[in-house]
Amino acid sequence: MSVAVSARGRITPNAPLAPLVWFKSGGAAETLFEPADQDDLIAFLHDTDPATPLMALGLGSNMIVRDGGVPGITVRLGKPFARVERLDDTTLRCGGGTSGILVSSTARDAGIAGLEFLRGIPGTVGGFVRMNGGAYGREVADILIDATLVMRDGGVETWPLERLGYTYRHSDLPDGAVVVSATLRGTTGDPAAIGAEMDRIAQAREDTQPLRSRTGGSTFKNPPGHKAWALIDEAGCRGLTIGDAQVSTKHCNFLLNLGSATSRDIEALGEEVIRRVEARSGVRLEWEIQRLGAEG
Known part of the structure; x- marks a missing residue:
């Protein structure tokens, strides 16, 4: 695919994505676009063929990029979209490329409670909004007022919470829509207490999750009435390997x-876990991690 449009941001053909995702595996983006700002993104999408597939990339924490790479356009929201603005005593407007750590830290400093759980989600606001991200008993649906989207044709729309159709780890956002900002609301709180809760969450993650490994975060959704990890453990999958996955x-x-796993290895391991859990418990796990691109 050739991109015959001008942009102030960076356009990179055949851009390796493995360095940009947590698993450090997978193929290249056919075209990687890093917009200079929202207007640059709008103009770029307006001038490209609307039939060209589009994927938005944040921190790359909740995805498997397949070894054949990602066709079409991959939009990566960088520093211009990693900003937080305080609107009032309980409300923040956050760019789609803002990390959960920055959002929760800004809320703490502003004395806004209720956003502490974002400290425990590795990712950016754009991903949180699309997936109704959650942790430690809360989710984005609890704090979101609205989200501003740049649609595949370059149009801009602001969707209120009700239009997003949130359920567990799901929204009704259309494919090709890029979340450029979101308005989040908490409650007034004491910065010291908010900070203590954030520290508790950070320590809980450190104690229970393999944070210093090449991973994609939580892999499977928790089925109703179950914890995915417990079903996986009961099925004898703890430590199971395929290749270097x-x-x-x-x-x-x-x-x-573990070092040299391909995305095919990682995805195959996940499918084997699904098979073993279903055979053991009768429960079929569903992927929470996005699996994107073409088979290698």
Whole structure:
């Protein structure tokens, strides 16, 4: 695919994506676009063929990029979209490329409670909004007022919470829509207490999750009435390997790249976990991690 449009941001053909995702595996983006700002993104999408596939990339924490790479356009929101603006005593407007750590830290400093759980989600606002991200008993649906989207044709729309159709780890956002900002609301709180809760969450993650490994975060959704990790453990999958891909021995709902695993290895391991869990318990796990691109 050739991109015959001008842009102020960076356009990179055949851009390797493995360095940009947590698993450190997978193929290249046919075209990687890093917009200079929202207007640059709008103009770029307006001038490209609307039939060209588009994927938005944040921190790359909740995805498997397949070895054949990602066709079409991959949009990566960088520093211009990693900003937080305080609107009032309880409300923040956050760019789509803002990390959960920055959002929760800004909320703490502003005395806004209720956003602490974002400290425990590895990713950016754009991904949180699309997936209704959650942790430690809360989710984005609890704090979102609205989200501003740049649609595939370059149009801009602001969707209120009700239009997003949130359920567990799901929204009704259309494919090709890029979340450029979101308005989040908490409650007034004491910065010291908010900070203490954030520290508790950070320590809980450190104690229970393989944070220093090549991983994609939580792999499978929790089925109703069950914890995915417990089902995986009961099925004897703790430490299971395919190639250099492994089910974490620290937290069974995390898959690891021990060094040279391909995305095919990682995905095959996940499918084997699904098979074994269903055989053992009758429960069929559903992927929470996005699997994107073409088979290698």
